[in-house]
Structure formats: C-alpha cells, structure tokens
Amino acid sequence: MTEEQCSLLLDSASLFPLPHGVTFSYGTAGFRADGLKLSSTVFRAGVLAALRSLKTGYAVGLMITASHNPITDNGIKIADPDGGMMAQDWEPFADALANAPDPQSFVKLVLHFAKEENISLSTERSAVILLGRDTRPTGESLLEAAKQGIKGIIGSVSLDMGIVTTPQLHWMVRSKNMGMKASESDYFMQLSESFRCLMNMIPKEITVKGNATQLMVDGANGVGGDKLEQLKTLLTGLQIQVKNTSKQGEGILNEGVGADYVQKEKVPPRCFGPNDIGLRCASLDGDADRLVYFRISKINCSSIDLVDGDKILSLFALFIKAQLHCLNKSESDGLNNVLPARVGVVQTAYANGASTDYLKQLGLEVVLTPTGVKYLHKKAAEYDIGIYFEANGHGTILFSEYFLSNLQKKGNDLASSNAGSESHKAALRLLAVSKLINQAVGDALSGLLLVEVVLQYMGWSMQNWIELYDDLPSRQLKVKVADRTAVITTNAETKVVQPFGLQEAIDAETAKYHKGRCFVRPSGTEDIIRVYAEAFSQEAADSLARSVSQHVDHFLGFRTSQKST
Numbered sequence: 001m002t003e004e005q006c007s008l009l010l011d012s013a014s015l016f017p018l019p020h021g022v023t024f025s026y027g028t029a030g031f032r033a034d035g036l037k038l039s040s041t042v043f044r045a046g047v048l049a050a051l052r053s054l055k056t057g058y059a060v061g062l063m064i065t066a067s068h069n070p071i072t073d074n075g076i077k078i079a080d081p082d083g084g085m086m087a088q089d090w091e092p093f094a095d096a097l098a099n100a101p102d103p104q105s106f107v108k109l110v111l112h113f114a115k116e117e118n119i120s121l122s123t124e125r126s127a128v129i130l131l132g133r134d135t136r137p138t139g140e141s142l143l144e145a146a147k148q149g150i151k152g153i154i155g156s157v158s159l160d161m162g163i164v165t166t167p168q169l170h171w172m173v174r175s176k177n178m179g180m181k182a183s184e185s186d187y188f189m190q191l192s193e194s195f196r197c198l199m200n201m202i203p204k205e206i207t208v209k210g211n212a213t214q215l216m217v218d219g220a221n222g223v224g225g226d227k228l229e230q231l232k233t234l235l236t237g238l239q240i241q242v243k244n245t246s247k248q249g250e251g252i253l254n255e256g257v258g259a260d261y262v263q264k265e266k267v268p269p270r271c272f273g274p275n276d277i278g279l280r281c282a283s284l285d286g287d288a289d290r291l292v293y294f295r296i297s298k299i300n301c302s303s304i305d306l307v308d309g310d311k312i313l314s315l316f317a318l319f320i321k322a323q324l325h326c327l328n329k330s331e332s333d334g335l336n337n338v339l340p341a342r343v344g345v346v347q348t349a350y351a352n353g354a355s356t357d358y359l360k361q362l363g364l365e366v367v368l369t370p371t372g373v374k375y376l377h378k379k380a381a382e383y384d385i386g387i388y389f390e391a392n393g394h395g396t397i398l399f400s401e402y403f404l405s406n407l408q409k410k411g412n413d414l415a416s417s418n419a420g421s422e423s424h425k426a427a428l429r430l431l432a433v434s435k436l437i438n439q440a441v442g443d444a445l446s447g448l449l450l451v452e453v454v455l456q457y458m459g460w461s462m463q464n465w466i467e468l469y470d471d472l473p474s475r476q477l478k479v480k481v482a483d484r485t486a487v488i489t490t491n492a493e494t495k496v497v498q499p500f501g502l503q504e505a506i507d508a509e510t511a512k513y514h515k516g517r518c519f520v521r522p523s524g525t526e527d528i529i530r531v532y533a534e535a536f537s538q539e540a541a542d543s544l545a546r547s548v549s550q551h552v553d554h555f556l557g558f559r560t561s562q563k564s565t
C-alpha cells in the first residue's frame, strides 16, 4: 500500500470515530444498530466493499437498511458479485474492521487483510460499488459515510442507485456483473414483461373465482409500497391498491404495519379494516424482501387468516411440479427427450410441520438449513430448481444456469416441432418464471407477481390457498439469558448440544404433547434465545413453549422477562 493510500484511509477514518460501548456484529443479515451510532460502521463497510470488489474483480453492492426493525435503527450489508450475500468467510474480518478501536488499528487491519487475501491496493484495477438505501431518515447521512469509505480506497467508484428495495439492489449487482441492463427501469421492465408472458399463457378455460384480480397491499410505510405504485402501472390483468406507502405520509415505517408485524402478531396492519374483509391482502416488510398474505376474518375484524412463507413456497412448489410434468409429457408432443430436473425445497426448523408434511406428500425432496437466508440460498443453489422460503416470507426460486440452458434448448426444439403444445407452453412458463422471480435474493415484489399469476392459472381463490393444508398451532417465545452463546445447537438448529442436559429436558416436555415439536436456538439478530413449539392445539403449543422457556431460564441462570412474539 502506498503512503498516499495509507494517509488517505487514516484521515478519512478519523472523521468517523467509533461510538463508545457498542460492539458490532455482522450477524444474520449485516450490521444493525441505532441509526445514529452507525456512521463509523457504514464508513468501514464502504472500505470493506471496495476490498471485496477488488478481490473478486466485479461490482458489489452496499445496502443501507434495517429491514423490519424500528425506524430509528439502521443497518448495512454487502451483496456479492452474484447478487447473493457476502461470502461468509469474510464476516470475521467485517466484525474486526467494525470494532477496531481507533483509525490506526483500523488501517493496520486493512493492510494486514489485504496482504492475507492477496488484494492489490495499487491502482491498476478499480473497485465498483452499487449503493442503495431504504426510506429511513438516517439513510442519507449514512450514504455519505459509505461514499467516504469507498473513496478511502484510491480509484474506487461508487454508483448511487438511490432509494431502492434491498432485492432491487441485489438484482442490479447481479445483472450488471452478467453484462445485462441493470437500472431500476430495467428491473420493472423485466418483472412486468415476464408477468405479462405468464398471464397470456393462462388457459382460456380457467375461470377466475371471487376477487381474483383484486389485491390490497400493505407497504409497511416503506420503500416497497412506493416501488409497487410504480410497477403496477406497467401491469395488466391485476388491480393493486397499495396502502401504507412511505409517500402517503402519516404512518411510521414498520410501526403496526409490515410483513414481520402481520406474521408475528397475526393481526391486520394499520389502515386495514372492515372494508377489506374477505379480500386477498399482502404485506411487505420495510425493505421489501419479505412477503406474506392474509385475509381479514369475517367473524372478528381484528384477526386474520395468515398465508405465510411456507404456504407461498407450497403454492410455488405445486406450480413448478405441474409445469415439469407438462414439460416432460412426451406422448403429447411426440418427442422423447425428457429434461430431468432435480427439484429441492429448502426450509428452516421454523417451517410449520404441516407444510413440511404437505411438501413431502407431493414427493418433493425437503431439506432444512439453519436460520438465515444465506444458508437457505446456498442450499437451494445446489438443485436444478431450488425453492426456498423462511416462514416469515423471505424466499425465492433459483434455477441453475445448466438447467436454464437445457430448458431454452428444449423450448426451441418444441417451438419448431410442436409449437403451442402443452410441453412447449410449460417450457415457456418456466423460462418466464426464471425471469420474474428474483435470482439474487428473496424479493417481495417479484414474489407477489408470481403468486398472483399462479393463483389465476390455477383458478384458485384465497380460500383454496388457505385450505391447502392446516397449519399446526405454534408459539414462539423469547428468553433473555446472561449469555446466549452458551447455547450450541446441531441438526439445523433442532437439537441442543450445550448446555448439557437441556435437550433431554426439551425432549421430556415435548413427549407430553400430541404432535409436539420444540427447539431452542440463540437469535442471530437479537440478544435472546428463541423458543419455538408446535402441538395439536394452541393451548398445548403455548404450554410446551412456556415450560421449555422455563428450562432455558433455569439452565442459563438469568431470570428476567419472557416476551411473546
């Protein structure tokens, strides 16, 4: 590293001193904290992003958001060149950089890491970083801190994409690195065109039931609602009304609104009431990477029928399975070139047991990973078609490049030998799905469009979807403990290995309940232990979660509040 580079980093790092008494951790989804305490972290993440771009030789992304967290929080995460989350082996370095006590030790760490990773800081190659932020008030000043961090590495270029959803930024990074058009209007164009293509292929004989073309959306008072207002003007065959956009002005981001609130509290978001009874409603989270559906109950306006990530996944899995079946119906198209596809469904232990049973009954391969999209995404990428969702509504469908190129070939063959056949249409539909659904990361907007077109294709009402299977009653609790890292788990977080004896206690409690299932794990985003329980009735699930929480409290010896989520 040249002297000029060293002193530039030192001078700029001095402008962003580390706040006292806070330890930063890259965690499940990047750094998160009070937005007013984050400028040093964001500055340092800017430097980190530049190093990541130099290391990989491609553009990377830097997104400023704290998703569903309160408006006063903010956060920062890095998107890798393929649009996915930053490689996990860089997380310890991210933590060390964020917590370096002063500018000198910060620069020392950068130097050391650059050497270890073989990153040349001479200026023959320059880093490119795409920047995005959500609507949070601290976003603008944090964006400046990020730009300063990027500038701290000589020759680096930052491209400000403005206020965008998290999935838009990931999509832009991926598209840019694949040499494709990568602006926001390209994103809207790709989504609306593939949606139109799928809508045009809905069989004429299918009659749409009830309010099939009408959708009410809760935008969480954030960026997602604003973007959907833009996107919906490009759509035909679907009437979307968006409530709780950031532009409508009154509501506060994520306060009593949004996918996290709706899924956890199982109540309608603000501004939804008696007029919406019976309608199909969807809710996005604060940065629009989560999506859940709900319907306000006819009997009690303050309760809802929730359609969570598990049921969205199940709908997608059914559709993909049906299209693959049509694709390979060789007797109808006279061809014998079956295109095999290894389909995998990826969930976490939080997936409702009824959904896992349902998916297995469909004959699908279902695997569980630890919590966090980075784990699910990686697993799903091992399949020709990998469908992953967290119960909270974050997920997507990944298509392997290999499968897509074979599908394209088969589609072309069918176009010349058997145009308009069921197999041909299935090939075209699958290709359109791969363009509609975000290949970089879970995306509420693209997920919503796919749900809508699949419901219309199946001729399904909201009621049909809700009845796909009955969720098992469940309960989640949080337990505050002295040291959450004392809990170590295995088997995709379903079994505790430490502290010794806790798993036996959980097993003994669970055995008391019909259809009982229970596990505990330390949260990666909050300083708590999460307890999840399922059983045949709500009372039983509540009781199982409560007694296991008491065991956790007892084993980890710190008797404080337990809060229902």
Ligand SMILES: CC(=O)N[C@H]1[C@@H](OP(=O)(O)O)O[C@H](CO)[C@@H](O)[C@@H]1O
Pocket: 028, 029, 067, 350, 371, 372, 373, 390, 392, 394, 522, 523, 524, 525, 526, 530
């Ligand atoms: C039970 C639950 O919903 N956990 C969430 C939550 O992680 P925890 O590690 O459980 O705090 O936040 C993550 C990031 O948004 C999300 O990926 C995950 O699903």
Ligand SMILES: [Mg+2]
Pocket: 067, 068, 285, 286, 287, 288, 289, 290
């Ligand atoms: Mg989010």
